[in-house]
Amino acid sequence: EPEVTQTPSHQVTQMGQEVILRCVPISNHLYFYWYRQILGQKVEFLVSFYNNEISEKSEIFDDQFSVERPDGSNFTLKIRSTKLEDSAMYFCASSETRTSAGELFFGEGSRLTVL
Amino acid sequence: AQSVTQLDSHVSVSEGTPVLLRCNYSSSYSPSLFWYVQHPNKGLQLLLKYTSAATLVKGINGFEAEFKKSETSFHLTKPSAHMSDAAEYFCVVRTDILTGGGNKLTFGTGTQLKVEL
Numbered sequence: 001e002p003e004v005t006q007t008p009s010h011q012v013t014q015m016g017q018e019v020i021l022r023c024v025p026i027s028n029h030l031y032f033y034w035y036r037q038i039l040g041q042k043v044e045f046l047v048s049f050y051n052n053e054i055s056e057k058s059e060i061f062d063d064q065f066s067v068e069r070p071d072g073s074n075f076t077l078k079i080r081s082t083k084l085e086d087s088a089m090y091f092c093a094s095s096e097t098r099t100s101a102g103e104l105f106f107g108e109g110s111r112l113t114v115l
Numbered sequence: 116a117q118s119v120t121q122l123d124s125h126v127s128v129s130e131g132t133p134v135l136l137r138c139n140y141s142s143s144y145s146p147s148l149f150w151y152v153q154h155p156n157k158g159l160q161l162l163l164k165y166t167s168a169a170t171l172v173k174g175i176n177g178f179e180a181e182f183k184k185s186e187t188s189f190h191l192t193k194p195s196a197h198m199s200d201a202a203e204y205f206c207v208v209r210t211d212i213l214t215g216g217g218n219k220l221t222f223g224t225g226t227q228l229k230v231e232l
Binding site: 043 | 151225
């Protein structure tokens with residue numbers, strides 16, 4: 001069964017460092033998303049991406065964050081200068097369509113720890 | 116604005132007994148509702164979804180949920196719990212974009228289901 005894959009599964013970084021989280025969405029999907037879950041809190045929407053541009057973003061997704069689809073398969077989330085509060089599990093997701101019938105398929109997550 | 120409230124943070128049942136995980140939603144538009152499950156160290160897996168068709172929705176692994184507009188509820192049930200059902204369950208709402216809503220999912224806080232022998 002096709003799946004969304006994420007790397008790394010766990011990354012530890014120092015505050016102020018840049019981090020890139022990588023995702024390979026399901027191959028025929030056109031819509032891509034990042035969500036995050038801070039320990040003990042809700043899963044929160046960060047950003048959605050379609051046709052090589054951001055289609056929607058939350059207030060969390062400030063100038064420190066960026067997304068990119070550098071080639072035909074990868075979808076990346078970059079945090080330019082990490083802060084302690086960026087420590088969270090980051091989930092990538094993809095969907096075939098935007099309609100209500102379209103299911104989001106999630107990856108297993110990348111746990112980011114900022115020291 | 117859309118939101119979901121999961122009324123129980125932890126639910127504990129005995130194997131073979133029924134499961135009820137409660138969820139109430141709030142949405143300005145016709146909602147699409149989902150239940151996702153997360154097993155330890157795994158990603159989020161879709162259990163079932165409601166998208167304005169039948170109000171009783173059947174999902175994987177014997178789970179089902181009923182959309183009740185009058186009660187703004189979408190509770191998840193299973194007649195007989197199995198040890199493998201132990202996981203965290205998330206109730207999720209997405210506003211239908213066709214009625215002017217957005218496309219992002221709003222998650223509840225999750226319910227940890229424990230299944231005991």
